[in-house]
Amino acid sequence: MKKYSWLSPVLILIFVLGTLIFLSPLFVPDSVTNWPIKKKLNLGLDLRGGIQIVLGLDTKGLTAAEIPDAVDSNIEIIRNRIDQFGVAEPTIQKIGEDRIVVQLPGAKDRTGAEDLVKRTAMLNFKLVATADEAQSVVTQIDDIIKTNPSMFPELIELERRENAELKKRGIEADSMASQNGMFKRLLVSADNTFSVSKNDVPVLQNLFADSLFASLVPKGYEFAFGSTGRNVKEAVDNRQLYVLKSAVQVSGSDLEKAKMMIGSSQDPNPQTANKPYISLEFNRTGARLFERVTADNTGKQLAIVVDSLVYSAPNIQDRIPDGKAIITGIFTREEARSLAILLDQGSLKAPLIVESTSAVGASLGADSIRKGLQAGLIGIIIVVLIMLFYYKLSGLIADFVLIFNVGFILAAMTLFGGTLTLPGIAGIILTIGMAVDANVLIFERIREELDAGKTPRSAVATGFDRASVTIWDSQITTLIAAFVLYQFGTGAVRGFALTLTIGVIGSIFCAIVFVRYIMEKTMLGGDKKTLSI
Amino acid sequence: MRLFKNANFQFIKNRKIAYVIAIIMLLISVGGLVFKGLNWSIDFTGGIAATLNMNPKSPNVKPLAIDKLRSVMSENGFDDAEIQFVGPESNAIFQLKMKSTKNLEDTKAELAEIVSRELQEYTAGRDIESEVILEVNTVGQKAGSEMRANSILAVVIALILMIIYIWIRFEFTFGLMAILALAFDVIFVLGVFALTGKEITMQIIAALLTIVGYCINDTIVVFDRIREDLKIYRKDPVKEVFNRAINTTLSRTILTAGTTLITALSLYFFGGAVLHDFALAISLGIIVGTLGSIFLASGLVVDTYKVTAVEEKKAVQKLTRKK
Numbered sequence: 001m002k003k004y005s006w007l008s009p010v011l012i013l014i015f016v017l018g019t020l021i022f023l024s025p026l027f028v029p030d031s032v033t034n035w036p037i038k039k040k041l042n043l044g045l046d047l048r049g050g051i052q053i054v055l056g057l058d059t060k061g062l063t064a065a066e067i068p069d070a071v072d073s074n075i076e077i078i079r080n081r082i083d084q085f086g087v088a089e090p091t092i093q094k095i096g097e098d099r100i101v102v103q104l105p106g107a108k109d110r111t112g113a114e115d116l117v118k119r120t121a122m123l124n125f126k127l128v129a130t131a132d133e134a135q136s137v138v139t140q141i142d143d144i145i146k147t148n149p150s151m152f153p154e155l156i157e158l159e160r161r162e163n164a165e166l167k168k169r170g171i172e173a174d175s176m177a178s179q180n181g182m183f184k185r186l187l188v189s190a191d192n193t194f195s196v197s198k199n200d201v202p203v204l205q206n207l208f209a210d211s212l213f214a215s216l217v218p219k220g221y222e223f224a225f226g227s228t229g230r231n232v233k234e235a236v237d238n239r240q241l242y243v244l245k246s247a248v249q250v251s252g253s254d255l256e257k258a259k260m261m262i263g264s265s266q267d268p269n270p271q272t273a274n275k276p277y278i279s280l281e282f283n284r285t286g287a288r289l290f291e292r293v294t295a296d297n298t299g300k301q302l303a304i305v306v307d308s309l310v311y312s313a314p315n316i317q318d319r320i321p322d323g324k325a326i327i328t329g330i331f332t333r334e335e336a337r338s339l340a341i342l343l344d345q346g347s348l349k350a351p352l353i354v355e356s357t358s359a360v361g362a363s364l365g366a367d368s369i370r371k372g373l374q375a376g377l378i379g380i381i382i383v384v385l386i387m388l389f390y391y392k393l394s395g396l397i398a399d400f401v402l403i404f405n406v407g408f409i410l411a412a413m414t415l416f417g418g419t420l421t422l423p424g425i426a427g428i429i430l431t432i433g434m435a436v437d438a439n440v441l442i443f444e445r446i447r448e449e450l451d452a453g454k455t456p457r458s459a460v461a462t463g464f465d466r467a468s469v470t471i472w473d474s475q476i477t478t479l480i481a482a483f484v485l486y487q488f489g490t491g492a493v494r495g496f497a498l499t500l501t502i503g504v505i506g507s508i509f510c511a512i513v514f515v516r517y518i519m520e521k522t523m524l525g526g527d528k529k530t531l532s533i
Numbered sequence: 534m535r536l537f538k539n540a541n542f543q544f545i546k547n548r549k550i551a552y553v554i555a556i557i558m559l560l561i562s563v564g565g566l567v568f569k570g571l572n573w574s575i576d577f578t579g580g581i582a583a584t585l586n587m588n589p590k591s592p593n594v595k596p597l598a599i600d601k602l603r604s605v606m607s608e609n610g611f612d613d614a615e616i617q618f619v620g621p622e623s624n625a626i627f628q629l630k631m632k633s634t635k636n637l638e639d640t641k642a643e644l645a646e647i648v649s650r651e652l653q654e655y656t657a658g659r660d661i662e663s664e665v666i667l668e669v670n671t672v673g674q675k676a677g678s679e680m681r682a683n684s685i686l687a688v689v690i691a692l693i694l695m696i697i698y699i700w701i702r703f704e705f706t707f708g709l710m711a712i713l714a715l716a717f718d719v720i721f722v723l724g725v726f727a728l729t730g731k732e733i734t735m736q737i738i739a740a741l742l743t744i745v746g747y748c749i750n751d752t753i754v755v756f757d758r759i760r761e762d763l764k765i766y767r768k769d770p771v772k773e774v775f776n777r778a779i780n781t782t783l784s785r786t787i788l789t790a791g792t793t794l795i796t797a798l799s800l801y802f803f804g805g806a807v808l809h810d811f812a813l814a815i816s817l818g819i820i821v822g823t824l825g826s827i828f829l830a831s832g833l834v835v836d837t838y839k840v841t842a843v844e845e846k847k848a849v850q851k852l853t854r855k856k
Contacts, residue, residue: 045617052619052628076679094673095582101672360628361618364807365600371805379799383792390534390788423736426800426808430743430815433793434750437785440792441754444785447535466761474753477698478746481691485742488687490680496739500746 008517015509016404022411041414042106044089044421047369049361050105053114057098058351067098070349075100078117079490080345085116085338086417089495100352103360105419118352120307121342123252125293125325126244128301128313129221131192134243137221138194142181144216151212155182158203183207187241192301193226193313194241201225201239222246227309227329242310244303249293254286258343260336261326271312271328276336278327278343287323295319304329306339364422372422376429383436391443393532397518398439405435405510412502421492424499431503438475438511442467443533456531457524460516468512475504536784545776548832555717555829558821562724571723574613574732575674577681580632581640582672585648586665588625590658596625597655606631609647613732625655630672641669676735684738688745695749703756704848706837711752714830718748718822722814736811744818747793751786751826758782759831764853771838771845775831783827790823 025040062070075092078100082090091103102117129137149156159182186204187194196204207213208223217223226240261279263272271277282290293302294316303313304327311329327339362369384402387395409428413420446463454462482504485497523531544551587597599616606614606629614631618624633640645661656665676684692712699708719741726733758778766774794816801812838845 049617072677075673075677079677079680091675092677093579093582093675094671096670101582358620359618361599361622363615363617365603367600368805368807371803372800372808375800375803375805375808376796378803379796382795382799386788386792386795422807423739423811426804426811427739427743429796429800430793433796434747434789436792437750437789440785440788444782444788448781469761470754470757473702473757474750477695477749477753480694480698481746481749484691484694485687488683488690490683491676492735492739493684493687493742496742500742 008513011509012514012517015408015514019404019407019411022414023407025414026410039414039417041410042088042417042419044419044424045091045103045105045360045362046364046421047362048105049359049363050103051113051357052360053102053104053117053357054095054355055100055102055118055352056355057100058353059098062350071098071100073349074352077345077348078102081116081341083490083494084341084345088417089419089421089492099355114354114357116338118348118354119342120348120351121252121339121345122307122347123255123343124248124305125250125290126246126248126303126305127293127297128192128303129243129245130300133221134192134194135189137218137243138184138187139181140218141216142183145182149182152182152207152210154203154206158200159185188238190240192243194243195238196225196241197238204241220246224303224305224308224310227306227311240310242303242313244305244310249302250282250286250289252343252347254282254289255280255343255346256283256286256323257281258340260333260340262333272326275328276333277329278336278340280325280327280343282323282325284323287321290323290325291319291321306343369422372425376425379429380432383433387436387439391439391533393523394443394446394519397515397522398436398443401510401514401518402432402435404514405506406432408506408510409499409502412506413499416498416502418498418502419495421495423492424495427496427499428503431499431507435503435507435510438467438471438507439515441470442511442515446531446533450531450533456529459531460519460524464512464516471508471512475508478504536787537780540780540783542780542783543776544779544828545772545832545835548828548835551824551828551832555825558721558724559717561728562721565724565728566720569727569730571727571733572730574734575615575630575632575672576735577674577676577733578632579672579674580630581637581669583629583631583641583644583669584619584667585627585629585644586625586659586667587627587652587655588623589655591654594654596623597627597652599627602627602652605647605651609651626667637669637671641666644669688742699753699756703760704851706834706844706848707756710830710833710837711749711756713833714752714825715745715748715822717829718744718818718825721821722817725817726810726814731810731813734810737814740811740814740818743815744822747819748822748825751789751822752830754785755779755782755826755831760852763849767853771849772835775835779827779831786823786827790819794819 021037022039025035025037028035057067057071057074059067059070071094075094079090079092082088082092082102082104088104090105093101095101104113145152145155186200187196189195204223205225222244224242224244226242257280259279260276261272262276263269263274265274267273298316298318300316301313302316303310304325305311306327311327314328384399387398389395391398406428409431410420412418418424442463445467446459449459449462450456479501482497482501486494486501489497585602587602589596599618599622603614603616606612606616611629611631611633614629617628619626619628631640635643641662645666648656648665649661659665692715696705696708696712699711722741722744723733725731726737731737755778758781759775762774762778762781763771766777769777797812797815797819800808801816804812838848
């Protein structure tokens with residue numbers, strides 16, 4: 001032990017500094033915006049409220065009998081998604097027959113929260129049409145539009161505006177009779193895909209949503225935009241537009257696992273080197289389908305489509321027998337992670353429509369919260385006094401360290417994005433009652449050793465060493481339970497497991513490192529014959 | 534100051550008395566669970582959700598405060614209604630979730646009656662049925678069936694892993710009996726809740742999990758001492774070693790139980806209605822858990838060894854092996 005005498009003070013320093021750093025946002029006023037630590041402790045729905053999103057089910061394509069099941073499975077999927085993102089402790093409930101109400105604590109980022117719950121995350125693999133096929137699809141559509149242009153007033157309007165713009169610049173305007181049809185003029189051919197100017201994207205999106213237009217698209221084909229990545233806002237001026245063969249080759253329902261990965265910098269593939277991507281693993285059925293489609297279509301492009309957006313459309317180089325694939329594309333790490341979670345947790349059974357999003361208040365009254373905190377404080381004070389009374393100076397040291405232990409729990413909860421609820425606070429208060437246990441074990445042991453006639457120095461050493469075994473055994477058992485609950489539990493159970501884990505780790509450290517160090521430094525100086533314990 | 538100096542209580546000798554008491558407690562609890570059943574809260578059963586507009590038409594009346602609505606609802610039979618603002622506080626639009634034995638229409642009528650009787654200054658000039666009660670609907674449980682299944686699975690896996698850990702560090706019988714003592718504790722607390730008709734909420738589930746953590750901790754401290762003493766007092770009969778270990782750890786057991794119990798009791802007495810049942814569950818769990826680890830866990834190990842003497846020899850050998 002002597003050899004590592006520098007270890008304890010270093011660990012204690014890290015412990016105290018870490019605690020202070022992650023607790024600091026609580027004391028820095030909101031007006032200071034450049035404080036380096038952004039994370040703040042989340043307060044639960046019961047203490048501070050959050051946002052509420054009411055979701056309606058798009059029941060199109062479902063029979064009445066299928067609706068209840070679809071609602072229930074959507075609820076589970078949303079819950080899993082939120083759980084994967086952290087320890088948010090949401091409430092998710094069915095309201096009425098076919099609506100879902102989701103409440104998330106805090107959640108300043110409304111669009112992010114909405115996105116998280118409503119995205120269908122439908123994954124499909126579809127073949128990309130060849131250049132000839134794509135051209136012919138566009139021509140066929142334009143031929144029909146030409147015969148009856150009034151079908152799409154927005155196209156006429158767009159053409160009129162553009163012609164006027166061109167005229168202003170003294171260029172002879174295209175007329176409808178010119179080579180390019182009304183639809184085609186929006187698209188710039190680039191091999192077998194098209195490129196669409198940023199300004200025209202909304203027009204086309206409306207057009208594709210129009211059922212009349214949909215009826216014009218030749219059977220077996222469909223349009224899909226390339227993904228820009230949500231966070232690459234203005235970087236891309238032009239969006240890619242793909243013409244896909246509608247037949248789904250492999251779908252997300254055959255997916256076994258989806259995970260975000262970061263390519264190594266040595267990766268020879270420029271699409272994945274140093275970039276986030278998503279690795280997919282299919283089940284047996286999926287792997288078989290995947291093998292067949294890659295064998296039959298070698299040399300063609302296979303588009304990876306998520307929620308009608310093409311993330312990438314790699315060339316099929318060879319037959320892929322093992323049911324493994326990756327999604328590359330333009331995304332940030334955050335986006336890759338969220339997409340991986342969405343894919344991994346499965347797609348919604350029916351699309352959801354956000355009916356309303358509103359702030360909701362705390363579900364507990366200010367009075368209940370105040371009383372709860374007050375009661376906790378009373379409890380803690382009594383415990384502190386008992387320790388002081390029963391163990392004298394040693395008790396005082398234990399009490400002093402206890403303050404850091406509480407700070408540590410709060411700091412660690414902040415770091416791991418935990419959510420503090422009223423029962424959570426009660427849990428922390430109880431943890432304090434229990435944290436004292438480690439100290440009690442040690443102090444009782446030291447007393448025994450003193451009774452056996454040992455000197456204070458050796459009694460402290462033996463006491464700590466012997467009691468440490470007990471503390472490890474009892475706390476590891478608790479930790480095992482906490483880890484399992486965190487891994488397999490949902491919602492509140494997970495939150496509980498997090499608090500418990502942090503509490504246990506904090507108490508072990510405080511008892512066998514922190515308290516020991518202070519005791520050895522302060523109480524065992526010189527040749528003292530007595531020990532205040 | 535010492536709580537117990539040189540304690541020498543005959544825990545192991547008198548364990549049969551503890552068994553009898555434990556069995557009686559268990560029978561009462563199980564009886565309560567079987568015949569009365571648990572009273573699951575709205576978290577698990579679902580209920581009725583209503584949206585109320587309590588923004589007064591008259592500019593002279595301030596919008597209804599949430600605490601007032603809470604007290605009105607609890608005075609009128611909805612004492613565990615969950616009430617929240619929807620939208621900004623000044624709009625005074627409230628969402629209520631409550632358990633109700635009546636159907637939607639009757640609950641709406643009851644709500645209309647309460648609101649028009651107790652809160653008329655806020656509703657004056659509005660039609661109660663359509664402009665004050667904006668919506669009444671059924672609301673599903675917070676814990677869906679899958680969530681419940683997941684949680685139960687998580688607990689079962691956790692218990693199995695705990696047995697395995699104790700098996701590795703101590704001995705299989707120790708692991709099994711620690712879990713039995715724990716099960717006794719949890720069943721007893723659930724039994725009390727069944728008999729008193731108190732609601733099982735998410736918070737109570739959290740309390741039960743806390744009890745599990747506490748109780749296993751307590752039992753292992755005793756087991757640890759037994760393991761250590763078996764190495765020191767090799768000549769003594771196992772029973773005596775067990776009894777001595779319980780006695781030497783008694784001060785610690787009582788002191789820890791005491792400090793934890795004090796925090797729990799303080800939540801019980803001063804924590805207000807919300808924490809009342811939570812703190813009750815914890816307090817009961819600590820008391821019974823402590824008694825269980827003193828009187829039951831070790832005694833059960835001794836009795837198992839009595840039945841299988843070969844096991845005892847093997848176990849003692851394993852526990853006293855030098856590392």
